[in-house]
Amino acid sequence: MARPRKVQELDEPHLEAWRSFLRAHARLTEVLEHELSRDAGLPLVWYDVLIQLHHAGGRLRMHDLARAVLLSRAGLTRLVDRISADGLVEREPCPDDRRGTFVLLTAKGIARLEEARPVHHDGIQEHFGRHVSLREAATLRRVFDRVLRQVEP
Amino acid sequence: MARPRKVQELDEPHLEAWRSFLRAHARLTEVLEHELSRDAGLPLVWYDVLIQLHHAGGRLRMHDLARAVLLSRAGLTRLVDRISADGLVEREPCPDDRRGTFVLLTAKGIARLEEARPVHHDGIQEHFGRHVSLREAATLRRVFDRVLRQVEP
DNA sequence: GCACAATAGTTGCTAGATCAACTATTTGGA
DNA sequence: TCCAAATAGTTGATCTAGCAACTATTGTGC
Numbered sequence: 001m002a003r004p005r006k007v008q009e010l011d012e013p014h015l016e017a018w019r020s021f022l023r024a025h026a027r028l029t030e031v032l033e034h035e036l037s038r039d040a041g042l043p044l045v046w047y048d049v050l051i052q053l054h055h056a057g058g059r060l061r062m063h064d065l066a067r068a069v070l071l072s073r074a075g076l077t078r079l080v081d082r083i084s085a086d087g088l089v090e091r092e093p094c095p096d097d098r099r100g101t102f103v104l105l106t107a108k109g110i111a112r113l114e115e116a117r118p119v120h121h122d123g124i125q126e127h128f129g130r131h132v133s134l135r136e137a138a139t140l141r142r143v144f145d146r147v148l149r150q151v152e153p
Numbered sequence: 154m155a156r157p158r159k160v161q162e163l164d165e166p167h168l169e170a171w172r173s174f175l176r177a178h179a180r181l182t183e184v185l186e187h188e189l190s191r192d193a194g195l196p197l198v199w200y201d202v203l204i205q206l207h208h209a210g211g212r213l214r215m216h217d218l219a220r221a222v223l224l225s226r227a228g229l230t231r232l233v234d235r236i237s238a239d240g241l242v243e244r245e246p247c248p249d250d251r252r253g254t255f256v257l258l259t260a261k262g263i264a265r266l267e268e269a270r271p272v273h274h275d276g277i278q279e280h281f282g283r284h285v286s287l288r289e290a291a292t293l294r295r296v297f298d299r300v301l302r303q304v305e306p
Numbered sequence: 307g308c309a310c311a312a313t314a315g316t317t318g319c320t321a322g323a324t325c326a327a328c329t330a331t332t333t334g335g336a
Numbered sequence: 337t338c339c340a341a342a343t344a345g346t347t348g349a350t351c352t353a354g355c356a357a358c359t360a361t362t363g364t365g366c
Contacts, residue, residue: 010275014281020298021178023297063345070179071324072323074325075324076345077345078346094344099344101345125163129161130161131299137170143285147181147280151280224353227353228354252313252362254314
């Protein structure tokens with residue numbers, strides 16, 4: 001049960017990077033969440049659901065959608081309840097697996113997404129992109145993808 | 154009410170960096186939270202409260218602690234309730250401002266922090282630090298601090 | 307010196323997330 | 337073939353966070 005021996009200690013520069021990473025994430029998501037719901041009337045998780053469905057061509061199984069938006073299956077059940085009550089998505093039974101349920105983007109959902117996307121992208125550009133060089137963006141992506149490969153299941 | 158005109162569009166490399174940033178944050182905090190409570194019996198927010206108090210020399214006003222751990226004042230009230238019920242911190246009225254309350258680290262709190270810190274630092278090193286060069290760590294820090302300066306109040 | 311605004315902290319209410327348990331279905335050996 | 341294990345989704349219970357409202361105190365402009 002002992003933790004595995006570490007090869008090397010965590011040093012100060014890495015810890016500082018980690019702290020800045022955490023603070024930046026907290027503040028950025030707070031601001032972007034606020035701006036998106038103020039200017040597009042859409043909570044960030046709703047946006048995320050819509051965009052994931054869109055990327056997947058308009059339909060996803062509950063299970064896959066849950067993984068895509070980083071939510072538990074139970075959490076997604078309730079979230080999809082709310083979003084579909086607003087008419088932006090709908091459920092459809094899955095024909096070849098009768099346990100399964102598809103979630104699909106409705107026309108109304110597509111419209112809301114088209115409306116919200118520029119708002120959100122402007123926010124990301126304003127608070128993040130604009131302060132980051134192309135070279136730095138490439139570094140961030142490379143580093144985080146490398147980290148993710150080790151930590152993803 | 155129109156959003157200000159953007160100077161430049163959000164481009165694909167920045168958007169990819171942003172997405173990787175979000176995913177990495179979600180997965181890393183999930184893993185670290187899980188490991189910390191498994192191996193040190195401490196939720197991450199509790200750790201954060203203890204470490205912030207420690208950095209501040211053992212005592213902080215509720216208001217300042219709330220800002221430090223990125224929580225609303227109401228949220229912190231309840232959090233401090235729970236942590237002090239476990240004996241790791243305690244409240245003390247503030248002598249020169251009778252509206253105010255200090256939160257202070259107890260001996261038990263210090264002990265738990267000493268115990269938890271290596272666990273958490275090992276986790277950060279294992280899942281983050283080890284995959285990031287010194288040069289990259291410096292870039293992350295520089296970028297996120299730059300971003301934070303624009304978005305912090 | 308006093309009224310009024312601002313600030314510190316707590317509390318009631320509610321929204322949203324998780325875990326564990328449950329039902330229904332599918333899968334994969336013996 | 338058939339039964340046990342795995343998987344999909346939902347539901348109940350619970351936990352934690354935020355907002356708005358409240359009390360108490362401090363600061364400020366006249």
